[in-house]
Structures are given as C-alpha cells and as structure tokens.
Amino acid sequence: MTSVKITDLVKDYTLRSGLKRTRLRAVDHVSLELTPGRTVALVGESGSGKSTIAKILTRMERPTSGTVEVRLDDGTPVPNGHYRREVQMVFQDPFASLNPFHSIEHHIARPLKIHGRTQSQEDTRARVLEMLERVNLTPAEAIAPRRPHELSGGQRQRVAIARALAPGAQVLIADEPVSMLDVSIRLGVLNLLGRLQREDQLAVLYITHDLATARHFSDEIVVLYRGRVVERGPSDAVILDPHHDYTKLLALAAPDPERPGRVTSEAAVDRKAIDNSTCYDHFAGEWREAAAGAKAAVSAD
C-alpha cells in the first residue's frame, strides 16, 4: 500500500518561435493526495494540465518546482529505483499504447522481468497468464501469443491494465482510460478497474473530461482549469453543487438526458468572465487562493 502526496507542483514549458521565447505554465501550484483504496478524479478540458500532471507522476517529465512524495504505508519513502514498480499508468489510446510488433505476452512479461517478479521462464509464463485472467482476458493461453491488432479495443485496454499492474504497482494513473473505447464496453473496463482497486487497495488517479463517470467512479473530484485547481471536494458535492463558475459551465455542458432541452438555452456562464485565481474547497467549505492554497488545500481526510 502506497500513497502519493503532490505538493505545490509547477510545470513551465518554454515555447520558442524564432528568437522570441515565451513561458507557458501548464501546471500552476497543484497539490493532491492519493491514498490507498481511493480514487481521485482529475477533471478538465484539453490543455488544462491534467496530462502534464500524469507525465510528472510517471516521471516522464520533471516538475519545474514542487514535490512528489511516494511513501509506503510504514511511512518510508519509495527509493528512486523502485519508483516505477509502485507508480504505473494506463494510457488513453489502446490502439497506440501496445507495440504492434510484439505479442501480448511480451507486453506483460517485460515489466515482470524488469522488476524482478519472476525467477524462470515458466514462472514468467504462469504469471502472464495469471495477469490476463485477472483482467478477464480468457482463455489466457489463447490471448497471450496474439498480437495487439488481433484484439478489440476493450481487450487491448485490459492488456494495458494488466501491464500496468504487472510490476505490482500500488498507484495507478489512468489517463482517460475509456474515452477511446466503444460506449458499451466503457463501464466494463471501469468496473474492472474498480475491482482491481478493491482487491489491491490501489491508489487511483482517474484523469477524464467526462463528468458523469468522474462522479460515479471516484471518491474525490479535482477540477482543473488552465493549470490551476478551481474546485475540489467529494464527487457528489462537486457535481451536484458546483460553486466555481467553471465547474458550473462544465456541468452545464455535459449531456444529461435527465434534464432535456438545455441545449437551446444560452450559456448561463460567460466563459471570458471565469477567473481561475480562486478555488472552492468542499472539504473546508470555503474559497481559497488557487495558487497559494498549497499548504492548506490538501484534502482533509
């Protein structure tokens, strides 16, 4: 069991056009906490910085400032060499995240071998089959030698989940794991993630732009707008009782057959008037400075 504490995370990108350099702040003083067995949903549009946070968490990018602490449940920090054993990621596009050249077995066997989870050839094979069965890919013997293009999107995403869990990861970052899948299999994949989370007490960061699944599949929602957290709180509270203008806009824009006929009504919130300098924290029940809220805004529980 492992928990992650992100404090005051900042990421700047330098954009160069000719001789001119401009700085783009993708993530602006974001603080988050992932605890075992809980799901935190990170909600926002494209360009809001959610994918950058995922990249920093998986150490594909370095933060400009701020810290990411990963601790085991006895409080000891995870050593650098073991970081990738603890923190893993499921990518958005199952059609791109598996190498077309390699078999399914290869994809799951590699992380097992890298992190020393197997001793022998037979052991590896047995574990690969076990992982495939855990993600409901049966018969595992038939799936293992196949290559990605022979599987459906949903099946591929299950393979990607198995690969992420293969090193024994305790922290799972799911970057829009179902947005590329057919609607009728989305819930299946999300429920699979839910079961694996309960079985292993995983700490999950669910990155999405879909408010409805964020509400139903997470315990806490963090709304991101232009790199800043503008609202956070228990998922029902954030969706059903949004305080920040941007969250209201998002909630209004999401299709909801329960409230038909909204499409023709003009937008209640003026986009240009949205400011992202404040953040409503449902846990504390008050407004805070979005950027400076780092110390206090870490979720209360």
Next chain:
Amino acid sequence: MTNPSNAPAAADNAELLAEAAAETGRAPRSGWRMLLPTMTPWLAVGLILVGGITLFGLIGPLLVGDPTEIRDQGLTAPTGDFILGTTQTGQDVMAQLAYATRGSLQIGFIVGVLATVLSAFFGIYGAYRGRVVDEAFSLFTNVCLVIPGLPLVIVISGFVPRESRGLWTIALVLAITSWAGSARVLRAQTLSVRNRDYVAASQVSGERPWRVIVVEILPNLLPVIASQFVFAVISALLGEAGLSFIGLGASNSSTLGTMLFYAQNGFALPLGAWWWFVPPGLVIALFGMGLALINFSIDEIINPKLKNTRLHRKRARRALRLERELARTGRKVPRQAAPSDEETVR
C-alpha cells in the same frame, strides 16, 4: 470516438473489414512475418534478378578460367570457346564478368552495411535521445548531406596513392558520402515512432533506453532500414562503377566499373566490340533494377496504403460494375418517383 482515425471513414471501414476477414481463422502470426513483403510478380522478378546475379558473382569465378590470361585471339566475337568473346588482349570476357560481378557485389554490400550502420546510429540514436544530442547529430548529418558526394570521392581517391587504394578505402569513402540521406529519413521515422504511446508505456514500465531503442523502436523501423540498405547498395554499385570508369577505383580488384574502364580504353565502342561493354553494363542495370523492384515491395510495408490500393483495385472494380448494373436494372423497374428526375438535375 467511434472512428479514431480521421481519414475518410468509408475507405477505413473497408480496410478494417478486409483485415478482419483476412485474420479470422488464421493462426497468430509472429511479428517478423508482418515485416515480409507480400509476393507480387514485380517482387518475384526483382528477387530472381538479384538472386541470379548474386549467385553468378558467388559461383561464377569458380567455373571460369583465369580472367587475366592473355591470348593471341584479340577481340573475337562470342563463340563456343568464349561465350562472351574476348578483349583486345585476348582475355575471356565471361571470366572477367564473373570476377567483376563478385568485386562489385562485394563493394556494394560493404558500403550498404557501413552506410546503414552509420545512418542508423546518427538517425535513430540522435532522434531517440532528443534535445542536444539530436541537435548535434542532425547538424552533423546535414553538413554531411550537403557535401557533394562524387567530387569528394574523386578528391579523396585522387589523394590516396594508387598502391594503397584498396577495396576498403573505396568502400569507406563511398559509405561516408552516402549515409546522410538515410540518416535523415530514419530520424524522421524515429521521431514519429518515439512519440507513440507504446514507447512511453515501455519507458514507464522501467525499460532501459537501449532496450527501448532495440526492442520497441527498431522492429518498427526495420522496413525503412531495409529499404535504405537496398538504396545504399544501388548507389554504392553505381558510385563505384563511376569511380572505376574514370580510373579512380580500387587498384587491386576488378569490378564492373574497371571492366568498362578497360573497354573504353581499348576502343571497344569504335571497334564495335559490343560483347566487351554490354555485359558489364547490363549486369549493373539489371542488378539495380532488381533492387529497385525489391524496394518498391518494401515500400508497401512502410506505407500499407500502397498495398491496399493494389489489393482493393480488383474488388473496387467489381463493386463498381455491380453497382452500375444495379443502377441500370433499377431504372427498368417501374418507379413512383417523378419522371422529371433528369430535368430537375439539369
């Protein structure tokens, strides 16, 4: 996102469906199978040409006599004794051709391997590391690219004294002047592959950089590398022939280029001794053609659209014909629609 790709969906569906149909009921294929081109008549011709000439270069020298032996039957046209006649000094052209083919193939192969290794290193490794390494490597590549190849080769070959101008010197010179183009192609391909999610995923799983390059990226570049290799062999063969023809070739070896050089010096053309210069020229041309044909087939793997156009052309014609028939017969069926159709349209 039911159609993740943005290309015209109808065509895509066709491809997917065709693929699905082709895949069902077939045993899972290994990754390597995917890299092999499908057999087409053109590929077959290319393989036969290249295979035949290679075989001739390998075995030929064992079957023919001494190519340097001087006889007193100068410039005889092809006869039973000398299948391809003799040179001015009475040397057997057939024997010369066999040895020359071997020499040319040797140089072509050596240059192909050297240029491919160089371009793979500078292209793939640079692109994978990115930032400073990539900048430096691609600057170096670009500098090498604009160095005019043949003049440099002439200068270098001219500087190296004739005695020490061996096969390897020439091969090295040709390799150094010919890898840069391929390196750029490979760099572009690597940049695109490197940004795919599966590379990121293997990095997140903790794979070491060299393993990511060799196991995850390289297999997806193999068709491109193969095509670049074939191209390098063609250009080396021609480059060497050119060098030898102007007398700057390797001193101790005989190649198709040196054959042409001697034929030119021996006034083969004005004397009408076609059997002296046509065979080496033809071997160069046919070998180049064979490799080019193979290259086209490799292109189909790199760009599957080419393959699909070929595969679907027949089906598409059939579909079009059937549809036309339907449209024609459909007209004969009494319709409720107003007869003024055509007028409305006009």
Next chain:
Amino acid sequence: MTAEPVLTVEDLTVVYETEEPITAVKHADLTLHRGEILGLAGESGCGKTTLAYAVNRLHRPPARIASGRIIFHGDQGDIDILALEDAGLRAFRWERLSMVFQGAMNALNPVTTVRAQLKDTLLAHRPRMSRKEIRERSEDVLTRVGVDPRRLGSYPHELSGGMRQRVMIAMAMLLEPQIMIMDEPTTALDVVVQRDILREIVRLRDELDFAVIFITHDLPLLLEISDRIAVMLEGEIVELEAADRLYRDAQHPYTRKLLGSFPSLSGERGAFIRTGIDETSADEISETAEERA
C-alpha cells in the same frame, strides 16, 4: 413539426466486396422530415458512417449499394439519387445535401485560406456569382455560425478546433442545402465547445429549416438535441423512435444497453456501477466464446 418527408431511404443495403462480402448496412429504411434532427446512434463498425456516405453516394469501392432506393424530395420534384449520373450527382451534393465530416482538421485544406475555400465551393456550383456576392455570402455564413468574418483571411491552422468545425458547418450550409449530414461533428472537441456548437446547430436549424442527420455514438447527446433517434447495430436499424420515447421506453435490448452504458450526471448512482458485477459486456463474452469455438 411538419411531417413532410425530404429524404426517403428504402431497403438500403451496402456490401463491402471483400473476399467474403460483408454487409455493412442491412435493409435500412429511413425517412427524414423537413427541419428535423435525426440522430443516428451506434458503436464503431455498426455501419452508421457507411449509411451516411451511401446516402450521398460518397461510399468508395469496394463498398457498393447492393439494393434499395434513396429518394430526395426537393422543391422541384423528387430525385432518385441512385439513378443520378456523375454531373447530376455533383450538382446534387452540397446544393441539396451537404456533409460535415468528422475531422475538421483534415477536411479543410491547410494551404489555402478560409476565404478561398468558401469561394471555391461557391464558384463550383454557382459559376456566375460576382465577386461581391461571393464576399457577402461568405461573410454571412461565417457570421451565422458565430465566427468573426475577419477570420476569412485565416489559414485553418490559425483557427482553434472549435472554430474549424464552425467553418466546416459554414461551408456545409453555404449553398443552403435542405439536408445536412453531420458525422461526429463534435467528438474531438471539448465539452464546453461541443455544447456551443450544438447550440449553434439547433439555432441554425430553427432559422433555416434544414434537416439534419446527426451521427454519433454519444446517445445522451442525441437525446438532448434530436427529434428522432435511429439506433444501429451491426448494420441494422434496430430502433427508430422519437427521442423522449426512446429514453423513457426503449424497446430493443441493445438500445437499453446503450442507454445503460452512460452513467447519468445528475441522477442516482446506478446499481451496476462500482459493484464489479458487469465487468465484461455481453459483446466481449460472445467474442471470447467464438474464439474458443
């Protein structure tokens, strides 16, 4: 809603001539009424895009129309689309039936300005239009879709994704067609932008009274904007019903399954969610069963 039909599709079958011919659309029957938004819902590979392309005869070989009739009921009488010759077809497309394609990035030519592309479309169909008329018409359509006419001089890459999609819609309504087919026009866009564009489409429909076939996999979205919804499964239209009735009282099990696939934003938490019971959807189970056999 007037019940006057503008497009009738009868018994349409589209076959892909592959080694084993695949029927992508099976005996589809569809009537589109004037000024109506008809939603076409279904998952990838169900044939909804093929159907839309076939209606316009934009399908490409090896796809072919194996049977059926497509009749357009225009102001000047009916047109049998399948009987049109090339010239007639060209005139018909865009003048009376236009399309908004899925990827606005690819549908706009990256190397010419918006103005030039609008002009090309206009001149192709109205060769005698004067320069002034073209400019006025171009500015008019852009204003209608909520894009500043000053953007006429922009290249597509200078526009945001939402803006490009608006330009595509502007281009589709340039010749005031009676039908617009929209293939996932908002899928690649952010929810807020998507909402703006949907609002625009509904408003334009109210103003100009054209009919829309709106293709998407997003059923909740269709429920909000369309008058009627057709649900497609494996090439067949399994249910065609008014939107509210489809939502309250879906007949076909597949429709119910699709509806159940979308957790409701404001409603109760469904019992199926986070219980881990329904992990594998019916499709995938049957898929694996087939594999075993």
